[in-house]
Amino acid sequence: MASIKRSLDSDPLQASISSKVYVRSTKSGKVQKIVREVYLRQDIPCSSKLCRTCQKMAPTDSAGRPIPFVLSEAPAGTSVYPNGHYLVPDTNAFLSAMDLFEQSSAFYDVVVLQIVLEELRNRSLPLYNRLIGLTKSEDKRFYVFFNEFRLETYINRLEGESVNDRNDRAVRQAVAWYSEHLARTSAGKVPTVVMLSNDRENLKKAKKQGLAACSLAEYVRQLKDGEHLLDMIPETEDGDMIKEKKPNEFLYPEYFSMSKMMTGVKGGVLHQGTFNVSPYNYLEGSIRVPAFPKSLLILGRENINRAVDGDLVVVEVLPKDQWKEPSTQVIEEEAVTKDENPDTEEAGGLVTERERKALQEEVKRTHSKTTEGHAQPTAKVVGVIKRNWRQYVGHIDQTSVSQSAQQGRKQDTVFVIPMDKKIPKIRLRTRQVAELIGKRILVTIDAWDRGSRHPTGHFVRSLGELETKAAETEALLLEYDVQYRPFPKTVLDCLPKEGHDWKVPASMDDPGWRDREDLRHLGICSIDPIGCQDIDDALHARPLPSGNYEVGVHIADVSHFVRPNNAMDMEASIRGTTVYLVDKRIDMLPMLLGTDLCSLKPYVERYAFSVLWELTPDADIVNMRFTKSVIKSREAFSYEQAQLKVDDASQQDDLIKSIRVLMALSKKLKQKRMDAGALSLSSPEVKVQMESETSDPIDVKTKQHLDTMSLVEEFMLLANVSVARKIYEAFPQTALLRRHGAPPKTNFDELANQLRVKKGLELSVESSRALADSLDTCVDPKEPFFNTLIRIMATRCMMAAEYFCSGTQAYPEFRHYGLASEIYTHFTSPIRRYADLVAHRQLAAAIEYEAVHPSVRSRGRLEAVCKNINVRHRNAQLAGRASIAFYVGQALRGKATQEDGFIMKIFSNGFVVLVPRFGIESLVRLRDLAEPEPTAEYDAETYTLTTSGSREIKVELFQKVKVLVTDQKDETTGKRGVKMEFVKAY
Amino acid sequence: MPLDTSAYSLALLRVDGRRWNELRRVHAQIRTQAAADGSSYLEMGHTKVMCVVNGPSEPGPRRGTAGGGGGGGGPGGVAEVAVSVVVAGFSSVDRKRRGRGDKRTLELQTTISNALAASLHTHLYPHSTISISLHVLSQDGSLLAALINAATLACVDAGIPMTDYVVACTAGSTSTYAANDETADPLLDLNHQEEQELPSLTVATLGETDRVAVLVCESRVQASRLEGMLAVGVSGCHQVREILDQVVRDKGRHMIKEGTVEKGMGVEEMEVD
Known part of the structure; x- marks a missing residue:
């Protein structure tokens, strides 16, 4: 009977075969025991050019090429090792001072041990990748x-020995072998093999063994220019920094139960609100709750407790001694957490050393001052009522990717950096890392466990290469949740059968003509931006025998084509608005309607909804009426054309005359509005010029303001206000209106203080009128742009205007703060805004043109519509701006220009510069100023930042500066962005 | 966790310390089960399989054969090679049960059956069945290759006439399809980790010839690299044949020494000391 059992001693290979056994635990908590073979060999060279024996047996690859030997035969020496030396650092040395090894002045001839490489890889993939980069240089x-593969240097773990101790011993063993091996070469000067470690125990043992060993600091001091390198060694030098991971330790505090939160909120102990993250500091969030006049600050990872921007959360206010000022420092997630490893399950504590350091500076600052009034209440998140997670567009953080994953189809964990800086990076497990690197990808967040520092998500799809127009545009649309798919067939079925051949029926008996006024004889024209295809509005004016004027605003009659509650109406109500991007328009309604049948094109008859006033020459309304009509526009002017004709005195035809009348009236209307306290606000607006053939951006122009623009604007405002009154009168409960809340005074505190300190100007904010007046006084005679700058900053303190249903608010709340109007709605752009379409239907019902459709009367339905279009409206604006920003970046590609800019925000480690020429603002960080980063003194009282050291500058708020604007591609992220470099202060 | 396969380029060493053209340790035994007609036990690194051959014998009652008459055996009056592979639940890291109808197992069985049927002289045994049972005790890559080698040894032990050893081995490449590195080294005899991360193929040859009996490649790899991989794989097969042959000869020598068999014809040239 033969037995399979055999004695291992009989195997001749036994001595050189070992196995590596280790235990790993999987995500699901399963523990796996992995056994791997290890073949020990004696042909692994020492790679020193001094060694003849190793060179003879150097291994070759399949093509017979040996690997070159790297370690120099005459390595540099130090004061202690005059014969030259090879360095053998341990894992800690790399973990704590990778920058040091990348120096070009020292740290040559380094032996990286396999065991060290393995440990480093487990601790930090980015550092591992950097080290691999070094070995390739x-x-x-x-x-x-x-x-670990060389017979002489392989060691077995002893009984009772910890893994770390065993690895340290392996390092010492290797050092010992190297020294002995090199001693055998017949070289005259045998280099010393020096172990570098920051672990005292390890150093002690090495010295006992008679090995050359020193700590990083000791070693650096031996170098010639060691002094300045010393700064790069981290201060935490107390023994081993290796912290053993404690299993089952949760990183974040647990959420309260729903009922506990509810009772807390009811009792006023807890507060509920939407969580917002500061765009400059990812560790700072704020939440506005009714109980506090100022918004509550939420500082630090632990207090934020897994809330993501936009989530509806419940917070608990912290005791008063923990109240703080909002941060004056820029903390970017990318910079702070760049060395984290997505693979390991969060070794160490919740708050990493770097993060703690970043926050520490903050605390120091707040403690050093006695600014009672500035402190803001702080809070911590205790629960999330509703996650507002959506799909996020981002890209894979290249440094978080392991080498093998870049190639293989092995499942790997990587970080995705979302485009939106307010969203934390997302851990993603994917098998297709190789394909996804350098692509814009769409991901969703799945969960954020208590035990995981970052949320986990999954890959949805790839949008294409980074920086390509198609991918970036789609990314933008997705990021702002714009519906951009083609219209489905059910929607297209709702279009008139005649298609582009549709005409206003010739016969007045046609049902289309019912109750329509024939205004075809009037001299109507439209004035729009160049190239406008969806013409919503047209105007006319004519003198009346009484000396008054008849003025008409004619709006495309979209409600005639889009019937309530059909597929097209539903689609439009979901889309909410047309989105204008630089090179693209995402329509709310199908093209056929938007650019043809509804559009009030010149020379053809079109259905319209007209508002007709009789105005005195002083622009007082004598009477007004609303009617559905048929018009025929005489001409479609662009703003520029119209302006030229109006200014040209030789132009005397009726159409131009009537535009002049409108112009005169509009100026009076504007004056009235201003007297009532309307604000003239500002935002940096630019236009990207495209090359007509390739539609590549070539230049950026600031938008000019023309009188004809305010002409159209004034009459649109007048029409909107008139319609708002009418529909509110007819439907006091369900009229769709638009309001702009008065901003809380505290919003302006910061700006007012800045103005007072820096310019000695007072900003009064009691009413819109007072604000408008004080904004007018904010001028700097030397700097015409200063006023605009203040207006831009004031605009940012405002609330957002919103649509609402009249039944949900009391009449005084209807007020539109910015326009200083008691009541307001949107009526004049039904082709591109759904709110206007609803207003059209309500107005049609109010003038008894048609029966009231239930959908425009149901308050619940209208509230839902309002909520949706408010969101869509804001997203459309943001998408438009982001698109401009992208194209501005593209237009600047490869160019570098010096531009004037203004400092509009200042931090203790950087400042934000606005360049009006391009309408862009960008952060200039201190560390971009000079290498190494200059030290800075920030005076929060006077908003002044003074740097010293490597570069000395002094900048203050509102200061005019010269910056070099370039585009730069971030190598690690593949993102192209505008970069500003500080040149000089004026 | 140790390094992965991308570290190869650093010092031309694989994850387990081998060079590109080195086999893992192969250990094999034959006649491990006295009760069977032929048996073997084979280890390639940590991949451990055992094989039992019964037959050629009259087939048992077969299910599903229409008509019944005509006995068993393969078509055309040759012996049928029936292979069954059982993968032990404890053979891999995760305890996983593979059912009888598992597609991968079925594929392994068919591949082995076809490869052996071509080498065994099945025409000598019409209407009979050679049943080969393979048991996987431990898996660490190159499973198919190990199964083929074990089956060959067991067939030798069973004394079934065959043209030559059917010997198998895997080959891979040091960089992946996506990396598209033309200078990538071919690799011999992949372990589990390498198989997961790198492109690989399994090749079986007929003894020391270059005649390929099995070629299975399930990963994407550039055709230009395939040639190198194949060449390395075939040379690996030749090495495996040497090892298996040595095992058979050692066993024979041992048996003669013990007197289990008589020194007969054709064994003369064997040195028996």
């Missing part, structure tokens, strides 16, 4: 010695 002479 020819002049740094880094050699990876596979000590």
Whole structure:
């Protein structure tokens, strides 16, 4: 009977075969025991050019090429090691001072042990990748010695020995072998093999063994220019920094139960609100709750407790001694957490050393001052009522990717950096890392466990290469949740059968003509931006025998084509608005309607909804009426054309005359509005010029303001206000109106204080009128743009205007703060805004043109519509701006121009510069100013930042500066962005 | 966790310390089960399989054969090679049960059956069945290759006439399809980790010839690299044949020494000391 059992001693290979056994735990908590073979060998070279024996047996690849030897035969020496030396750092040395090894002045001839490489890889993939980069660089002479495969340097873990101790011993063993091995070469000057470690225990043992060993600091001091390198060694030098991971330790506090939160909110102990993240500091959030006049600050990862921007959360206010000022420092997630490893399950504590350091500076600052009034209440998140997670567009953080994953189809964990800076990076497990690197990808967040520092998500789809127009545009649309798919067939079925051949029926008996006024004889024209295809509005004016004027605003009659509650109406109500991007328009309604049948094109008859006033020459309304009509526009002017004709005195035809009348009236209307306290606000607006053939952006122009623009604007405002009154009168409960709340005074505190301190100007905010007046006084005689700058900053303090249903608010709340109007709605752009379409239907019902459709009377339905279009409206604006920003970046590509800019925000480690020429603002960080980062003194009282050291500048708020604007591609992220470099202060 | 396969380029060492053209340790035994007609036990690294051959014998009652008459056996009056592979639940890291109808197992069985049927002289045994049972005790890559080698040894032990050893081995490449590195080294005899991360193929040859009996490649790899992989794989097969042959000869020598068999014809040239 034969037995399979055999004695291992009989195997001749036994001595050189070992196995590596280790235990790993999977995500699901399962523990796996992995056994791997290890073949020990004696042909792994030392790679020193001094060694003849190793060179003879150097291994070759399949093509017979040997790997070159890297370690120099005459390595540099130090004061202690005059014969030259090879360095053998341990894992800690790399973990704590990778920057040091990347220096070009020292750290040559380094032996990287396999065991060290393995440990480093487990601790931090980015650092591992950097080290691999170093080993590939020819002049740094880094050699990876596979000590775990070499028979002489392989050691077995002893009983009772911890893994770390065993690895430290392996390092010492390798050092010992190297020294002995090199001693055998017949070289005259044998280099010393020096172990570098920051672990005292390890150093002690090495010295006992008679090995050359020193700590990083000791070693650096031996170098010639060691002094300045010393700064790069981290301060935490107390023994081993390796913290063993404690299993089952949760990183974040648990959420309260729903009922506990509810009772807390009811009792006023807890507060509920929407969580917002500061765009400059990812560790700072704020939440506005009714109980506090100022918004509550939420500082730090632990207090934010897994809330993501936009979530509806419940917070608990912290005791008063923990109240703080909002941060004056820029903290970017990318910079702070760049060395984290997505693979390991969060070693160490919740708040990493770097993050703690970043926040520490903050605390120091707040403690050093006695600014009672500035402190803001702080809070911590205790629960999330509703997640507002959506799909996020981002890209894979290249440094978080392991080498093998870049190639293989092995499942790997990587970080995705969302485009939106307010969203934390997302951990993603994917098998197709290789394909996804360098692509714009769409991901969703799935969960954020208590045990995981970052939320986990999954890959949805790839949008294409980074920086390509198609991918970036789609990314933009997705990021702002714009519906951009083609209209479905059910929607297209709702269009008139005649298609582009549709005409206003010739016979007045046609049902289309019912109750329509024939205004075809009037001299109507439209004035729009160049190239406008969806013409919503047209105007006319004519003198009346009484000396008054008849003025008409004619709006495309979209409600005639889009019947309530059909598929097209539903689609439009979901889309909410047309989105204008630089090179693209995402329509709310199908093209056929938007650019043809509804559009009030010149020379053809079109259905319209007209508002007709009789105005005195002083622009007082004598009477007004609303009617559905048929018009025929005489001409479609662009703003520029109209302006030229109006200014040209030789132009005397009726159409131009009537435009002049309108112009005169509009100026009076505007004056009235201003007297009532309307604000003239500002935002930096630019236009991207495209090359007509390739539609590549070539230049950026600031938008000019023309009188004809305010002409159209004034009459549109007048029409909107008139319609708002009418529909509110007819439907006091369900009229769709638009309001703009008065901003809380505290919003202006910061700006008012800044103005007072820096310019000695007072900003009064009691009413819109007072604000408008004080904004007018905010001028700097030397700097005409200063006023605009203040207006831009004031605009940012405002609330957002919103649509609402009249039944949900009391009449005084209807007020439109910015326009200083008691009541307001949107009526004049039904082709591109759904709100206007609803207003059209309500007005049609109010003038008894048609029966009231239930959908425009149901308050619940209208509230839902309002909520949706408010969101869509804001997203459309943001998408438009982001599109401009992208194209401005593209237009600047490869160019570098010096531009004037203004400092509009200042931090203790950087400042934000607005360049009006391009309408862009960008952060200039101190560390971009000079290398190494200059030290800075920030005076929060006077908003002044003074730097010293490597570069000395002094900048203050509102200061005019010169900056170099370039585009730059971030190598690690593949994102192209505008970069500003500080040139000089004026 | 140890390094992965991308570290190869650093010092031309694989994850387990081998060079590109080295086999893992192969250990094999034959006649491990006295009760069977032929048996073997084979280890390639940590991949451990055992094989039992019964037959050629009259087939048992077969299910599903229409008509019944005509006995068993393969078509055309040759012996049928029936292979069954059982993968033990404890053979891999995760305890996983593979059912009888598992597609991968079925594919393994068919591949082995076809490869052996071509080498065994099945025409000598019409209407009979050679049943080969393979048991996977431990898996660490190159499973198909190990199964083929074990089956060959067991067939030798069973004394079934065959043209030559059917010997198998895997080959891979040091960089993946996506990396598209033309200078990538071919690799011999992949372990589990390498198989997961790198493109690989399994090749079986007929003894020391270059005649390929099995070629299975399930990963994407550039055709230009395939040639190198195949060449390395075939040379690996030749090495495996040497090892298996040595095992058979050692066993024979041992048996003669013990007197289990008589020194007969054709064994003369064997040195028996």
